[in-house]
Amino acid sequence: MKINTYTIGQLLKNNYYAFANIPDNVLAESILRTFSLQKGEKIVVGGSSKVADQLCLVEGQIKVEDNTSIIQIDADNTQPFLFPILPETLSISALDNSIICHIDSQKLHATTHAPELELISFASCPYGQRILITMLYNNQPHKLTIIEPGNLPDWFEQVSPLGNVPILRVENKETIFESSIINDYLNQIAANRLLPENPLHRARCCSWMEFCSTCLGSFIGMIGAKTEIAFTEIRDKFLKNLQILEQQVDENGPYFIGEQFTLVDSSYAPLFLRMHHLSKIIDFYEPADLPKIKNWSEKLLVLEAVQNSVVGDFSKLFQNFIQKRGQGGYISSLCK
Ligand SMILES: N[C@@H](CCC(=O)N[C@@H](CS)C(=O)NCC(=O)O)C(=O)O
Numbered sequence: 535m536k537i538n539t540y541t542i543g544q545l546l547k548n549n550y551y552a553f554a555n556i557p558d559n560v561l562a563e564s565i566l567r568t569f570s571l572q573k574g575e576k577i578v579v580g581g582s583s584k585v586a587d588q589l590c591l592v593e594g595q596i597k598v599e600d601n602t603s604i605i606q607i608d609a610d611n612t613q614p615f616l617f618p619i620l621p622e623t624l625s626i627s628a629l630d631n632s633i634i635c636h637i638d639s640q641k642l643h644a645t646t647h648a649p650e651l652e653l654i655s656f657a658s659c660p661y662g663q664r665i666l667i668t669m670l671y672n673n674q675p676h677k678l679t680i681i682e683p684g685n686l687p688d689w690f691e692q693v694s695p696l697g698n699v700p701i702l703r704v705e706n707k708e709t710i711f712e713s714s715i716i717n718d719y720l721n722q723i724a725a726n727r728l729l730p731e732n733p734l735h736r737a738r739c740c741s742w743m744e745f746c747s748t749c750l751g752s753f754i755g756m757i758g759a760k761t762e763i764a765f766t767e768i769r770d771k772f773l774k775n776l777q778i779l780e781q782q783v784d785e786n787g788p789y790f791i792g793e794q795f796t797l798v799d800s801s802y803a804p805l806f807l808r809m810h811h812l813s814k815i816i817d818f819y820e821p822a823d824l825p826k827i828k829n830w831s832e833k834l835l836v837l838e839a840v841q842n843s844v845v846g847d848f849s850k851l852f853q854n855f856i857q858k859r860g861q862g863g864y865i866s867s868l869c870k
Pocket residue numbers: 656658659660661683684697698699700711712713714747
């Protein structure tokens with residue numbers, strides 16, 4: 535009998551995904567996300583038929599090959615493959631013995647040792663919201679500590695060298711700052727990989743995440759503008775950047791790079807949410823001029839992870855933000 539040893543990477547390269555003994559409580563969706571499954575990719579499912587059924591539900595997106603009978607799980611490997619306990623290796627063979635593979639689970643090892651995470655942020659902070667979206671999308675257990683600008687706790691200075699939020703406290707000792715670095719860390723420790731593997735594609739995503747920070751800076755500048763003229767000037771610059779972004783968004787969506795949700799999406803969702811709310815106060819742009827961004831934004835704003843990343847009533851939060859940040863400014867004058 536021919537025995538091939540595959541690593542996850544090799545399986546991916548061969549367009550094969552193998553899942554074994556998946557417990558019923560694992561959602562098919564999290565499997566799809568974990569492996570960033572794309573249209574037409576082959577998938578072999580063993581174990582829970584309920585999960586296999588769920589995967590069949592997304593047929594059309596995913597081609598499910600003979601979902602339970604094609605593989606036979608080694609009798610020794612009765613542990614769930616994905617969560618919560620990963621065996622060091624897992625042997626899978628087809629009934630006709632045409633495929634035997636040992637999957638190296640090292641890449642997924644992180645899921646068994648999830649560190650304790652605490653996000654420290656302001657309720658209104660879009661950079662903190664990025665982190666929250668990433669954690670919610672990845673189903674990463676976390677504690678959320680909301681602090682107030684202008685009323686910072688004594689310990690804050692110790693954990694935030696730049697005096698900014700968000701801050702991620704790990705295992706109640708190490709702290710990390712800067713939202714893109716935090717997101718990158720979360721992505722590395724999660725089973726889900728919210729960035730492409732290809733280094734160039736990955737770097738491209740990181741570039742556009744940086745671009746988002748510039749857009750957010752302009753957006754906050756619009757809120758703070760003292761006069762209508764100052765507002766219009768910043769608005770024009772902001773819209774010019776959105777036009778540049780529009781060219782970069784995948785033609786078919788639904789996400790920035792296409793079918794895979796990435797950190798680019800968790801970065802822009804807070805901006806789109808704020809744009810949506812500012813539009814209720816002032817007609818500051820025409821969504822039809824940015825059709826790809828319009829579709830992308832609509833898709834993001836209905837995602838559960840995005841909706842649950844809002845702390846309290848966002849309308850009120852945004853109004854308060856305008857009153858504080860934009861005190862005496864043009865936008866705040868429109869709210870009275
Ligand atoms: N580049 C930083 C920007 C973070 C930032 O600007 N945070 C704001 C809140 S949204 C902040 O903490 N400002 C200090 C303050 O308001 O006291 C990141 O991406 O994490």
